Amino acid sequence: MADSAQAQKLVYLVTGGCGFLGEHVVRMLLQREPRLGELRVFDRHLDPWLEELKTGPVRVTAIQGDVTEAHEVAAAVAGAHVVIHTAGLVDVFGRASPETIHEVNVQGTRNVIEACVQTGTQFLVYTSSMEVVGPNTKGHPFYRGNEDTLYEAVHRHPYPCSKALAERLVLEANGREVHGGLPLVTCALRPTGIYGEGHQIMRDFYRQGLRLGGWLFRAIPASVEHGRVYVGNVAWMHVLAARELERRAALMGGQVYFCYDGSPYKSYEDFNMEFLGPCGLQLVGARPLLPYWVLVFLAALNALLQWLLRPLVLYAPLLNPYTLAVANTTFTVSTDKAQRHFGYEPLFSWEDSRTRTILWVQAAGSSAQ
Ligand SMILES: NC(=O)C1=CN([C@@H]2O[C@H](COP(=O)(O)OP(=O)(O)OC[C@H]3O[C@@H](n4cnc5c(N)ncnc54)[C@H](O)[C@@H]3O)[C@@H](O)[C@H]2O)C=CC1
Ligand SMILES: C[C@H](CCCC(C)(C)O)[C@H]1CC[C@H]2[C@@H]3[C@H](O)CC4=CC(=O)CC[C@]4(C)[C@H]3CC[C@]12C
Numbered sequence: 579m580a581d582s583a584q585a586q587k588l589v590y591l592v593t594g595g596c597g598f599l600g601e602h603v604v605r606m607l608l609q610r611e612p613r614l615g616e617l618r619v620f621d622r623h624l625d626p627w628l629e630e631l632k633t634g635p636v637r638v639t640a641i642q643g644d645v646t647e648a649h650e651v652a653a654a655v656a657g658a659h660v661v662i663h664t665a666g667l668v669d670v671f672g673r674a675s676p677e678t679i680h681e682v683n684v685q686g687t688r689n690v691i692e693a694c695v696q697t698g699t700q701f702l703v704y705t706s707s708m709e710v711v712g713p714n715t716k717g718h719p720f721y722r723g724n725e726d727t728l729y730e731a732v733h734r735h736p737y738p739c740s741k742a743l744a745e746r747l748v749l750e751a752n753g754r755e756v757h758g759g760l761p762l763v764t765c766a767l768r769p770t771g772i773y774g775e776g777h778q779i780m781r782d783f784y785r786q787g788l789r790l791g792g793w794l795f796r797a798i799p800a801s802v803e804h805g806r807v808y809v810g811n812v813a814w815m816h817v818l819a820a821r822e823l824e825r826r827a828a829l830m831g832g833q834v835y836f837c838y839d840g841s842p843y844k845s846y847e848d849f850n851m852e853f854l855g856p857c858g859l860q861l862v863g864a865r866p867l868l869p870y871w872v873l874v875f876l877a878a879l880n881a882l883l884q885w886l887l888r889p890l891v892l893y894a895p896l897l898n899p900y901t902l903a904v905a906n907t908t909f910t911v912s913t914d915k916a917q918r919h920f921g922y923e924p925l926f927s928w929e930d931s932r933t934r935t936i937l938w939v940q941a942a943g944s945s946a947q
Contacts, residue, residue, distance in 0.1 A: 587615025594665025595619035602813035645686030655693035664705040676736035683740035698757035706766040709738035713907035724913035752832035769837040774809030775938035787859035796863035805910040808931035811839040822920035839924035
């Protein structure tokens, strides 16, 4: 981005721009990035809502493509000033094979980096995940941790393994010379569990509760805390990081940032009830209804059934040994690194985030009836 930055209009590329987070990033850029001249939205599946965006003042280019195809990525990246790489395969339920998860999340990210280097794109923001840190397989709590907190990160599941490898690639690429001789500047943002409009698991819990006559049953102790973050604030952090990478390259290049906001620390289920409660659901039990060992047994049984049934049918329930371990381990972040490095403040208050999410759950739930 040259000296005439004031006047220059910039080309942004968002990979995975039709996903849950990607859509919010796309809309946020259009609303809040004054230097945006063209917005390229790259995704394997293009959504119809993209068409509405094409009538605005900014040129919106929809590109159907696959991050695992290097030539498709290179064609999309060519001429872009900034890439926000949010495309990924989010699967902790065993729907996709470990090889596919690796291919999309690791090779896909490698393709994005190489495309930046080949075509001369200098700024890359990567959507990483809290999962690159933990929870680890030993179930150690991560309590109010920040980017410097020491934690034994041990990955076995394909999803966190892939995110950790991809994040490392992005950070190691910082400083590489891109076509034209300038250095690549990269950073990685690590959201905790994201919630908000478009959150499919929240919608699934709502529908499940409706099917059970308005009841959900506590499985996890209320004392296990999770840090959650509103999707609008995650999108805003991406937009700000992308904007500031040029001016603060020396400070931000090669850095990681947890995504945070003012959402309260609660157990996964109690947090969901902040939205599902006002939609008419109730969480039964002050304590888990089943002993933990029963859940461990059921999770192992689900894993066995998944393996046995795989040749016939895809059996991928929410409960498996990995999701149980994550749901049952405290993981909360408390940090101001993004605020110090690039002036991030949450754009949406907790009250606002909550209201927006409730309205979405109500609409998404009723459209399912
Ligand atoms: N949902 C969450 O709680 C969290 C998500 N993340 C990360 O945020 C990013 C976005 O996640 P979500 O929006 O939740 O997932 P999502 O599944 O809603 O969105 C991912 C998007 O990437 C696209 N995509 C997948 N494979 C692709 C490929 N081979 N080529 C091109 N596009 C492809 C999908 O079509 C989808 O539109 C991911 O990188 C994920 O790892 C990080 C932390 C938490
Ligand atoms: C599905 C889990 C809750 C069900 C537990 C049960 C069956 C006992 O009721 C979810 C609990 C925690 C979630 C994960 C967490 O928010 C961190 C994540 C980060 C990501 O990058 C991707 C998504 C996820 C792994 C998220 C997935 C669902 C949970 C395991």
